[in-house]
Amino acid sequence: MRPLLVRELTLRAQRxxxxxxxxxxxxxKGNVVHPDLIRFYKERGIPTVNVYxxxxxxxxxxxxxxxxxxxxxxFTTKSWGVADMQQQLGAKSIGFLEHGFxxxxxxxxxxxxxDRKLYGCDVVFIGVWSPKKEKLLAHLKRALPSVRLVxxxxxxxxxxSPEIATSLTGDEILGDEYSKALQGASICLGFLSEITMGASxxxxxxxxxxxxxxxxxxxxxxxxxxxxxxxxxxxxAGFFESADELVEKVEFYLKHRDERLRVxxxxxxxxxxxxxxxxxxxxxxxxxxxxxLPTVAPL
Numbered sequence: 136m137r138p139l140l141v142r143e144l145t146l147r148a149q150r151x152x153x154x155x156x157x158x159x160x161x162x163x164k165g166n167v168v169h170p171d172l173i174r175f176y177k178e179r180g181i182p183t184v185n186v187y188x189x190x191x192x193x194x195x196x197x198x199x200x201x202x203x204x205x206x207x208x209x210f211t212t213k214s215w216g217v218a219d220m221q222q223q224l225g226a227k228s229i230g231f232l233e234h235g236f237x238x239x240x241x242x243x244x245x246x247x248x249x250d251r252k253l254y255g256c257d258v259v260f261i262g263v264w265s266p267k268k269e270k271l272l273a274h275l276k277r278a279l280p281s282v283r284l285v286x287x288x289x290x291x292x293x294x295x296s297p298e299i300a301t302s303l304t305g306d307e308i309l310g311d312e313y314s315k316a317l318q319g320a321s322i323c324l325g326f327l328s329e330i331t332m333g334a335s336x337x338x339x340x341x342x343x344x345x346x347x348x349x350x351x352x353x354x355x356x357x358x359x360x361x362x363x364x365x366x367x368x369x370x371x372a373g374f375f376e377s378a379d380e381l382v383e384k385v386e387f388y389l390k391h392r393d394e395r396l397r398v399x400x401x402x403x404x405x406x407x408x409x410x411x412x413x414x415x416x417x418x419x420x421x422x423x424x425x426x427x428l429p430t431v432a433p434l
Contacts, residue, residue: 142169158182208228240313260288268326356373
């Protein structure tokens with residue numbers, strides 16, 4: 136059905152452009168945006184921008200690698216994505232735009248008794264399954280079997296690790312409930328996706344990098360040269376590099392509640408003071424449009 140749905144979207148978007156007469160087009164990811172639609176806008180002098188948020192542009196449908204080079208500008212949330220798109224797609228105008236948090240969603244909330252019963256745990260991970268993440272969680276549970284671990288997210292039915300079977304909820308969680316689940320846990324894990332087809336690197340940061348501390352929750356994040364630039368280690372977030380260090384840090388921070396709460400508070404303050412919100416990120420997108428919007432020509 137996807138080709139039919141894509142065609143319907145393309146035709147409707149073209150019709151809307153005839154009547155709505157947009158000054159610019161903004162696409163987030165765009166896995167169902169056909170390259171013909173981008174060509175349609177370009178032929179009419181309408182600037183097009185794509186914000187691409189994923190590790191690879193070759194694993195999310197066949198339209199993305201065909202359409203991306205056609206945009207007037209691409210913002211990638213991966214620092215290595217600029218070179219990847221230049222070298223593999225021949226894209227010309229690309230910039231790095233970090234992930235961020237939504238201040239209307241990712242903020243401290245008051246949890247009810249019902250919320251605490253549902254979301255209360257020692258350690259939580261919220262995100263899609265991958266072999267690497269499964270391996271880290273299984274190692275953690277083998278080392279610390281008494282730790283109350285909860286995993287929310289999609290595709291965890293693919294897990295074959297008996298150690299974490301009782302920790303899997305099998306559900307995605309969004310919006311305020313996502314924020315509550317983070318705040319109900321003592322430790323929130325910031326796992327990163329591994330390298331996939333078409334990418335020169337795995338994740339170095341992700342949306343969780345900013346969403347967890349913005350909620351006022353304690354984040355234990357994978358350590359790399361990029362992630363530690365945004366938060367000071369052991370002051371604004373915890374970091375680990377190996378499976379064994381993950382166990383050590385979980386054990387330490389579960390035993391040191393006051394230290395954990397202090398780090399979480401400082402992490403939120405860093406988010407607020409350093410412009411990590413999506414609002415701040417979008418100012419750069421708006422600035423690009425402001426510099427490139429032509430006089431609107433008749434369609």
